[in-house]
Amino acid sequence: MPSRNRDLRPLAARETLRAVTRRHFFRDCGVGLGKIALASMLAGGARAIGSDVPAFDVTNPLSPRPPHFAPKAKRVIYLFMAGAPSQLDLFDPKPTLAEYDGQPVPAEVVKDQRYAFIRPDASLMAPRFRFSRHGESGAELSEMLPHLAKVVDDIAIVRSVHTDQFNHAPAQIFMNSGSPLPGRPCMGSWVTYGIGSEAEDLPGFVVLSSGSGISGGAANWSSGFLPTSYEGVVFRSQGDAILNVSSPPGFDDQLQRDSLDLIRTLNDRQLGRVGDPEIASRIASYEMAYRMQSSAPELMDLSGESQDTLDLYGVTPGKASFANNCLLARRMIERGVRFVNLYHEGWDHHSDVEGGLRSQCGQTDQASAALVLDLKRRGLLEDTLIVWGGEFGRTPMVESNATLGRSLGRDHHPQAFTMWFAGGGVKPGLTLGATDDLGFHVVDRPVHVHDVQATILHLLGLDHERLTFRTQGRDFRLTDVHGHVVEELLA
């Protein structure tokens, strides 16, 4: 890339150097050691577009920086329903499917499609629940979502999402990183890389998890080829909320502070001796670590929440749950966290989709709706984007398999599924897109996973074609070479 932006770089470098070589500069580190152009963000390469250059603070790669254009959303809470909930029993009513219950699926519908477990000629299965219209928008929801029904005018439902992947791990990683294979940065990493974080005492990108484990594992919050500063930090369900945030047993606050002061003094001396600016950034990261030691426990402590709020979410203090995580997500974004990825795994209903949904909706419906309501009451919904969805959908056909002990389930279905969005510049009360009478294929306004990603970035003020990172000799994007912003979804 030697030919690009030659004019910008030396200037940025010189500015940085002036700052870092200033005597005693460590005194004011954290408040601006000068800005350096993040070379890889200089839109470049063959597809180079745009010339605005986000810059970041040398000592803090997560310092906030302006997006490409004025954002509608400043932060994201992504409720990832891992395992893939059945859209046909929750969001996408299909009376025709009920009519054809038990009959084989027409051959022309399933021609050339791939499945994980079922045979393509399996019988159709009627929706398991009743649907009715709610709110002023009249959006249709199944009876399994009574709480969501109360906030339905605040959300936008997209019934026409589709993906390329039909196994859990690749599909989850695809949804998060734009590639089905591990190794690419995921959305939260791209976002914090692009615009940093407002949180001074907490990580910028946080992962919470409830239910059973997540197929795609750590690849779902990996920073891939981006620096690990942008990796999702997993908040844990037991012990310290952030790994190693507690001092060792017996080490009291004063002693820890004394130790840190001494580490700082000795590192200062080293800086004076050696002159390497990296020492300054180490000093700054120790200060941030110290602040996290008090901010993390404070974050997790729900004693300041009113009983009304606890009841709204359905939180039992001290008990790990999806509801608990939703409330924590709100507390995190209040403290400036940029991207909260909240996983709930348990939707993989190859058998007894009816019982499975009863159980999972019982665990998630109230808290998901509460999050919308709570953010709205606090004036946070307008610039916070909430996303709800799984990695793919489920088949209109029944899955039964005596050997595997399965009956009345639904298989993986990448061709169509439903997600909903709320707040942060999303048009409320909207129902977008449609599937055919059997709920098999999208027939109106297809929204590909890359389109979802492009839209989320757009709401944050980021152009998905310009948010790039150069590695292996080319500029990579979250959306690869695809993706279009779903304009209809924008308020």
Place this chain on the structure above:
Amino acid sequence: MIVRSLIGTLTATIALTSGALAADGPIDFNRDIRPILSNKCLFCHGPDEAERKADLRLDVRDDALDASKGYAAIVPGNPDESELIYRVESEDDLDVMPPPSVANPVTEEEAELLRRWVEQGAEYAVHWSYAKPERPDLPEVSDPSWPSNPIDHFILDRLHAEGLAPSPEADRATLIRRVALDLTGLPPTPEQVAEFLADPAPDAFERLVDRLLASHSYGEHQARLWLDLARYADSAGYADDPSRTIWAYRDWVIDAFNANMPFDRFTLEQMAGDLLPDPSESQLVATAFHRNTMTNSEGGTDDEEFRSAAIVDRVNTTMTVWMGTSMACAQCHTHKYDPISQVDYFRLYAILNNTADADLRDEAPLLPLFTEEQLAHKAEWEQEAASLRETLATATPELKEAQHDWERAVLAGEEPFPDAPKVPEPILEILRVDASERSDEQAKQLADHFLGVTPLLQAERSRLAELKGKLAPHTTVPIMRELAGDDRRTTRVQLRGNYLDLGEEVAPGVPESFHPLPDGAAPDRLSLARWLVADENPLTARVVANRCWEQVFGQGLVPTGEEFGSQGEPPTHPELLDWLATELVRTGWDLKAFFKLLVTSSTYRQSSRVDPDLLERDPANIFLARGPRFRLSAEMIRDQALFVSGLLSPQMHGPPVNPPRPATGLNAAFGSAIDRETSTGQNRYRRGLYTEWRRTNPYPSMTTFDAPNREVCTVRRERTNTPLQALVTLNDPVYVEAAQALARRMVREGGETADDRIRRGFQLCLARDPSEAEREHLLALVEDARLAFSGDPEAALAMATDPLGPLPEGAAPDELAAWTVVANVLLNLDEMVLKR
């Protein structure tokens, strides 16, 4: 820290382009023009036919000069007649190239360079890295006393040109710590430091280097770096990420480095050990290199899809590791910048597409491995087992009689062998048939059953079971096995990289724009391996030399070690790189000799101190006017903490271990718990490369220090600086335990006075004595801490013993707790986590 490498990029760019910009000097196609064409033009006017616009190709001179349409993109010597120059200079939105819609304009400077290039004849040159390195002469240098070896000629020549001067040599204590960390991944002991400091011989440093290269730690350290490239892990990846037994390969790598196996041999054995004539067991183990690809055993997946993904990974990894060429683009379409077509991609794919592995859960084919003891006794045990089997199947007259007695007893309803399982119904049925009426088959079944239960043969049965255990493999390792005959697969181009959407059939081979396979060579993995390390290969020696350089100096001579193609960065010292590449080949790919060359250079031995002027001039140390200084890797930081505290186990090899790690309370995707039982004894304190590497759940503190998850090949780890890292070295129980052990060691070995103990701590951790000020600061801390702990015995006990364990006899808890606080500070010093 990423900022450093970015500044490096900037500086390199400035430095390398200044020549052509400063004067009306000659244009160098590779330096001045190729980057412009590559970044601004070739996406639409390059090798990829699918994207090519206006049927114009600018990467091939003949095409660019083609005037058959009445005008030519380039008319050599005549910029004003050249359409290219008109287009890039045009101010008309409809004519200007690249079009305004892609918002990637050619700058004025670039347009000027293009104009001068056309003026000067528009000569093309092959991309620098695709031309074989020529060994350059050593530059004459201004100060002949400075160079210790040829490297220094190139470095000093460049420093001189930049108006810079080298830094003085680092002091000896600094040097020994630096070189020990670089060659073995571990710091020196105070005794090694003392020995080196006291050695007056002029070759003291050289002999120190020899000692380090001869230590087993060298192979462990080098293996750790190679295992990132090999994407080695102890789990299979994807959703379920089940355990995978493949550590024998990790041990092979350690041993190969320690034995200083020449790199060309190292290449052949890993790529194609199974195809070597009469391969040894060790050569078969080596082929596990390409069995480190992931296996997907999630229910409902198509094995062929993930087998294909594994072959794709092998193509990409091979080309990245040996040739610094990212092929991944060409999986789906012809490369847009480099001369690699999609067919080329599948030629390589075809070579790698004929091994027996097929994304199976059992990872077949597996090679069973046996210990030396097993091998020594194997024949004898097998013979004994065979004879026992015969005994157990032979009805002697004595046994026949015993069988009659048994039959009678069973029929009478007795239970003659109370310890044996109940006689099964089919056997009872046979018994109920009169002996004379039984068929031969029935008689045999009956006899077999009897022989299987009679106490008369119990001793033989037990011994046979014991022998079976002794003969079972010690471990297994997945290997490459070439398919033969009808089992061989044909390869077709996968359209847009989709394994279900197949195009033309492709014969195995190497990319056409590189040197061909030798005449008559079968296009198989062995030929491919030989091709990688062939004399004609322009890339491999450069790539390997560059990687070794990066390991020691922190940044490669080609800063983008993973990409030597036209989209990578050019070398900062092209002649030095070529000299090193030819030297590596000349010495028979001798890696130890190569490292010795690097670390005995004057360049390497400079002090790493930097003043503001030099920092401003060369922030990323591109020109090497000072010694290298950068953060240690994840494994080194942990190994060092255990080493200085005396906890590190010297044990090598063997199954992966699980040092203490925080419980996650999480399950893997399909319900299996991912928390592991903590290893006990020595295995708690083994070097980091023996820690079980689970791809979906890597060891947390290593991830925090930028270790990759090893799902795919990693050439370069970033070096970040984050608060989470501070939390690890401050609070992680592994580091707390190390601080406790270090405290005990400082007290035990340091002596009676606090001063002596502080000095011992510094010697152990930093290979030097503390300064007066440092000593006073630490003294104040230990006194404050002692005071605090003397009032709180419970806290003192916890601080000194949790998790390390009970105090040594007679030790005072407040004393050791206070020293633990000091040790914790030492382990967190910048100087500790950096090589300086």
